[in-house]
Amino acid sequence: MGGYSIEHIRSLVEDARVHRDVYIDPEIFDLEMERIWGRAWIYVGHESQIPNPGDYFITRVGKEPVVMTRGKDGQVHVIYNRCAHKGAKVVERTCGNAQGFRCPYHGWTYKLDGSLQGVPARSGYADTGFDMKDPRFHMQKLAQVDSYRGFVFACQSKDTPDLKTFLGDAAATLDNMADRSxxxxxxxxxxxxxxxxxxxxxxxxxxxxxxxxxxxxxxxxxxxxxxxxxxxxxxxxxxxxxxxxxxxxxxxxxxxxxxxxxxxxxxxxxxxxxxxxxxxxxxxxxxxxxxxxxxxxxxxxxxxxxxxxxxxxxxxxxxxxxxxxxxxxxxxxxxxxxxxxxxxxxxxxxxxxxxxxxxxxxxxxxxxxxxxxxxxxxxxxxxxxxxxxxxxxxxxxxxxxxxxxxxxxxxxxxxxxxxxxxxxxxxxxxxxxxxxxxxx
Ligand SMILES: [Fe+2]
Missing domain, CATH: 3.90.380.10 (Naphthalene 1,2-dioxygenase Alpha Subunit; Chain A, domain 1)
Known part of the structure; x- marks a missing residue:
């Protein structure tokens, strides 16, 4: 990515004012998607949207297409909605229930947690380094996924502190919303x-x-x-x-x-x-x-x-x-x-x-x-x-x-x-x- 040095970015924010470029420069927007939306805990959806095993919901985390799913064991997963093969978006429907996912291009199939289930005519991959168990051939998981009172957040960086630390006292708002039930x-x-x-x-x-x-x-x-x-x-x-x-x-x-x-x-x-x-x-x-x-x-x-x-x-x-x-x-x-x-x-x-x-x-x-x-x-x-x-x-x-x-x-x-x-x-x-x- 191009022209913004750290000094330049620092010069955009003062105590009492911000530079107009933070709102209008597409390059800043791209940096924000990478550095803010790629590091913070981003809200994905609520667990009640996927109450049953096999339920899923597609959305975005920043610019990234993702799928929130509930596995057979009830666990909530958030995976990138990208086929490990040629990169096609795998899941198209906004929400539904499925046994797993199948890419509509070459038919690679995935389990609800994103792991690879099968590829057609697998023998053609013999002796190529292809391994079904290798996570490189899975739909990728986001670095961190957690939920608080049913609100599911995902984070693309493993270095960001855990969700509870991130939420801090803001969590009391989610507690209060749920406690009102x-x-x-x-x-x-x-x-x-x-x-x-x-x-x-x-x-x-x-x-x-x-x-x-x-x-x-x-x-x-x-x-x-x-x-x-x-x-x-x-x-x-x-x-x-x-x-x-x-x-x-x-x-x-x-x-x-x-x-x-x-x-x-x-x-x-x-x-x-x-x-x-x-x-x-x-x-x-x-x-x-x-x-x-x-x-x-x-x-x-x-x-x-x-x-x-x-x-x-x-x-x-x-x-x-x-x-x-x-x-x-x-x-x-x-x-x-x-x-x-x-x-x-x-x-x-x-x-x-x-x-x-x-x-x-x-x-x-x-x-x-x-x-x-x-x-x-x-x-x-x-x-x-x-x-x-x-x-x-x-x-x-x-x-x-x-x-x-x-x-x-x-x-x-x-x-x-x-x-x-x-x-x-x-x-x-x-x-x-x-x-x-x-x-x-
Ligand atoms: Fe207003």
Whole structure:
């Protein structure tokens, strides 16, 4: 790969600003796929998508096509979706159940863990060094695969610390999502909502903890919700739609009080005790089911955690109180697919899932009232950052005002702290490979 020296990459990130090239240069994008998406733990899917032996699901880890499978023994595998022979993509269907896989080109067959099962007319390979047991002739396994509360992550580097270390305190968001089920388990409900964004993946990830934009970018929907609420007769409960949309019109003060917390590896979240989801009305039967499972005190404790968006940098974001996750699939420097997956809380009233899906339709879908506002802002950045007029993107709001505690940093909600934390991680990933190589 060409022109970026380690000094050049370092010069792109300062304490309070980043160079525009990080969003628009295809060469940076390729380096990110190798050094960030090739080193970090990347979210693949949820175990409930492949409940039975032989179940599989295809997706991507960065640029790499992969298959998540469940073996005959129940073990979850993540393997590269590439035939060991001529390199054709082996599995084409998004998901299904199979005894194994067969490449459609020359008919090499593989077991669910990627190991080679057979090749046609094998005698022709006699005395060539070909060995069925040699992993070179298997569909390759990703270097590390692990899951946490059913969320399956894979990592292409064997040098990256284990998943638990990588997740750190961000794991508490996944714990809380699962604990909100009276049975302590989540189950994917249906296919994801997919939304193509004409922007760099980092713009989307940054926006998840950007509390300075809702009152501007989403002002029309906030205004509409307020006008609607104002004309309701005194004492009328808000319909569920209004309850979901209304907080998007909250004040700067509200978001400041929500707070932002950052963690190692670029992770972070807004809220914690309160968020835009705190005031949702109760769904009949849910709290009772939680109390029956956990006892009243523990049930209240679980429901009191309320993180707004948790970023698992770079690939995944989760809302504990809404049971939805959004998955980042970068396609090109200016194209990113965002998938929203919805979860059923096992043992909870079905109405909980209905609210989760309603939330996505209203906020996250391409036909929603909120998501397209964001899409438009990202597309404008992508279009205008090519301008030669100025090279930098600013992120100094709240600089130096953060408090440090136990490896975390905290600040007021509209601080740019989360962006600065993401670029610290970005720089670590983007320069570490080179440093390691130079040290070797
Ligand atoms: Fe937004």
């Amino acid at each position: 009276p049975e302590g388990e989540l189950e994917v409900a249906g296919a994801p909502l997919q939304y193509v964004h004409d922007c760099n993946w980092k713009m989307w990830v940054e926006n998840l903890n950007d509390a300075m934009h809702p009152m501007v970018a989403h002002s029309s929907v906030g205004d509409a919700a307020r006008r609607y609420a104002a004309q309701l007769p005194e004492g009328t409960p808000y319909p569920r739609e209004a309850e979901i949309i209304f907080p998007f019109g909250s004040s700067y003060k509200f978001f400041d009080e929500m707070g932002v917390t950052t963690l190692p590896y670029g992770h972070g979240y807004m809220g914690g005790e309160m968020s835009i989801h705190t005031e949702y009305s109760e769904i009949p039967g849910y709290f009772e089911a939680m109390v029956a499972s956990y006892g009243e005190e523990r049930a209240k404790q679980i429901l009191s955690q309320n993180r707004h968006n948790t970023i698992f940098y770079p690939s995944f974001t989760a809302k504990d109180a809404v049971q939805a996750v959004r998955v980042v699939r970068p396609i090109a420097v200016d194209k990113t697919i965002i998938e929203t997956w919805h979860f059923r809380l096992k043992g909870a009233p079905e109405d909980m899932l209905k609210r989760t899906i309603l939330y996505s339709r209203l906020i996250n879908s391409n036909g929603s009232m909120v998501g397209p506002d964001d899409w438009d802002c990202y597309a404008r950045m992508q279009e205008a950052l090519v301008s030669q007029s100025y090279e930098w993107v600013d992120m100094r709001r709240g600089l130096g005002k953060e408090e440090r505690l136990d490896g975390k940093e905290r600040s007021f909600g509209t601080s740019d702290l989360s962006f600065r934390n993401q670029y610290r991680a970005w720089l670590d990933y983007m320069t570490k490979d080179v440093e390691d190589r130079e040290a070797a």
